Amino acid sequence: MAQGIWIIAEQREGELRKISFELVSEGRRLADKMGQSVTAILLGSHIKGKAAVLGKYGADKVIVADDERLATYTTDAYVSVLSQLTRASEPAIILLSATVQGKDMSGRLAARLGVGMAQDCVAFSIENSNLIARRPIYAGKAYATVTFEESWPQIATGRPNVFELNEPDDSRPVEVIGAEFNLDxxxxxxxxxxxxxxxxxxxxLTEAERIVSGGRGMKGPENYVILEELADLIGATVGASRSAVDAGWRPHSDQVGQTGKVVSPNLYIACGISGAIQHLAGMGTSKYTVAVNKDPDAPxxxxxxxxxxxxLFEVVPxxxxxIKKIL
Amino acid sequence: MNIVVCLKQVPDTESQIKIAPDGRSIVTDNIKWVMNPYDEYAVEEGLRLKEKFGGEVTIIGVGPKRVTESIRTALAMGADRGILVDDPAVADTDPLSTARVLKAVINDLDSDIILCGKQGVDGDYGLVGSSLAELLSIPQISVVVKLEVSADGSTVRAHREVEGGIFVIESPLPVLITAQKGLNEPRYASLPGIMKAKKKPLDVKTLADLGLDPSEVGADAAKIKIMQITPPGQRKPGKVVEGETPQEKAANLARLLHEEAKVI
Structure with a gap:
């Protein structure tokens, strides 16, 4: 019988990403309901020193796959190692981060194991030891509650900035062990x-706590300098609406919305954005939203x-x- | 060069999504169906490769008859032929099963490059591309914003967008690429293109034609089931920030963000 919850930790250039702690925290909550353990899996090179910190957030055990060829993520190497570890230990649930890396890896891993996979989830629960996942569809215009049909492991990715972090507990014991695998x-x-x-x-944008976003009301690329000034002041990332991106004012990687990035910051400040439905879908889970717009009827x-x-050219400055007076 | 583009038809991104009385699907009555936006980049990139290296672009769709409209759009843009797998058994299936259906079609095509959108903007799974690459045992490069194929057509070099940067990845062919916005500017279908598209081959196949059984790829084979679809939570009504002048409004906003929301 498959047992235990695995969290696939994510590192970039040897540093663990915050989503890994968020997922270990959530994994701990789920495991406590099931009376099972949380194991974090960490792949990288010379990475063992980073393993113990995952214990502070709730991992009972960290399995470290340390190899020079795992220093940077590649689909081939990571999926090979993870499928070997999974087949050897048969965890019940595997959670990965809904990042570019996690999404690339999770689909291939699930297909290799022939099991179901729920992408980009925002809530998890447990019913009769089965994972229930809630995930946005149509970029958040609706939410689907999905279940896994009697197949294990049950694999899902969790969206960054959504799952509450546990208070790190330095006294929690954690066992760090090396993984056994072949890398051909x-x-x-x-x-x-x-x-x-x-x-x-x-x-x-997908990981930002604060976002300052500009739309067609910015009137031109040169005016984003005022949003950048506000963003620098409050530690925010600058985003843009689709019309601003399609006009060539901002790079496509800045786009928030259904064909851009779906974001969930604590604070989203929309400047000169009317609020097309595909934009609202992409930022609807922001905790606090501020809108600055000349048109009182803007959606x-x-x-x-x-x-x-x-x-906005008067309000933002x-x-x-x-804010300078407050900070 | 044999180029395959996998295409999905989705509700236009301007669509309002209403939940059907069964609570597990959406109301499709007033939906405007379009080619998945990310698939437009995949089609365009396929056409550019064909223009450079010669060969054929085949469009494959899975879904009901209306999907032929989106396949015709791709043919009007310049693709050579289309294949639609239309079978009631795959209507409610999951991404892994969809990938199995696509694999059955692709098996006969001897393809060099397979292009998919990075995700469908309906179910937002983003799983078909990587699942298909796994089933075909070929490498995948996902979320690609730039693609170069070597002059001899043996390797690709792709720019893959990751958080805060780009990875440049090289792979031999055959390879599966998933397209991200920014890869190219998709062309519009020209009037002569639309006329020509009407005469291009568009085969419709059933699961039986592909030697597949509904028990392998149909709704019953799905490993993921949707139990319920719900609307997003209603936000509590917001406040209009008062003030006679922009300065007053800004001061009130700063105070609310600091004292009430406590986000600054």
């Missing part, structure tokens, strides 16, 4: 040629916790000055 890299076809980091090292105000009817 003669079978691997893809190789990473280069990794290009975006300038400035900004937090990605964005329906989603806003705080609506400011006014000219004034807001920057007011």
């Amino acid at each position: 890299d003669s079978q691997f076809k893809t190789k990473i040629i280069e990794s290009i980091q975006e300038a400035g090292g900004k937090v990605d 964005i105000f329906q989603k806003a916790d705080y609506g400011v009817v006014g000219d 004034a807001l920057i000055e007011e």
Whole structure:
């Protein structure tokens, strides 16, 4: 009988990502309901020193697959190692991060194991030891509750910034062990040629706690400088609406919405964004939304916790000055 | 070069989504069905590869008869032929089963590059591409924003978008690529293209034609089942931030964010 919850931790350049702690925290809550254990799986190179911290958030055990060929994520190597570990230990549930890496890996892993997979979930529960997952569909215009049909492991990815972090507990014991696996890299076809980091090292929109976003009301690419100033002040990432991206004002990687990024920050400030349905779908799970728009009938105000009817070119600079007084 | 593009038809992104009385599906009456936006990038990239290397672009769709409209759109853009798998048994299936159906079609095609959108903007699973690559035992490169094929057509170099950066990945052919916005600007179908598309071959196949049984790929084979679809939670009504001047409004907003929401 399949037993236990596995969390596939995610590291980039040897640093664990916050989503890994979020998923270990959620895994702990689920495991307590099932009376089972939480095991974190960490793949990387010279990574063992990072393992114990996963215990503070609730992992009972960390299995470390340490190999130079696992330093950077590749589909071939990671799925090979994970499928071997899974077949050897038969966990009941595997949670991965709903990041570009986690989504790439989870589909292939589930297909290799021939099991079901729920992508990009925002809530989990347990019923009769089965995982129930709630996930947005149509970019959040609706939510589907899905179950796994009597197959194990039950695999799901969890969206960043959604699951509550446990208070780290330094006194929790954690067992760190090395994984046993074979890595036949003669079978691997893809190789990473280069990794290009975006300038400035900004937090990605999908992981950002705060976002300042601009739409057609920005009137041109040059005006985003005021949003960047506000974003720098409050530690936010700048986003954009589809119309701003399609106009060529901002790169497509900045787009928030159904054909862009789906985000769930604590604070989303929408400036000069009318609120097309595909945009609202992409930011609807933000905890607090502020809208600044000249048009009092703009649909964005329906989603806003705080609506400011006014000219963003007057309101945003004034807001920057007011926030400076507070900080 | 044999290029295959897997295509899905989805509700237009401007569509309102209403939940059907059964609580497990959506109301489709007033839906405008379109080619999945990410698949448009996949089709366009397929056409560009054909223009450079020659060969044929085959469009494969799975779904009801209306999907032929989206396949015709791809043919009007310049693709050579279409195959639709239309079988009531696959209506409610899951991504892994969809990938099995696609594999059965692709097995006969001797393809060099398979292109998919990075996800369908309906179910938002984003699983068909990687599942299909696994079933075909070929490499995958997902979320691609730039694709270069070597002059001899033996390897691809793809820019894969990750959080805060790009990975440049090289792979031999055959390979499966999933397309992200930014890969290209999809062309519009021209009027002559639309006329020509009407004469291009579009085969409709059933599971039986592919040697598949509904018990392998139909709704009963699905490993994931939707129990319920619910609307997003209603937000509590927001506040209009008061003030006579922009400065007053900004001051009130800053205070609310700091004291009430406690997010600044």
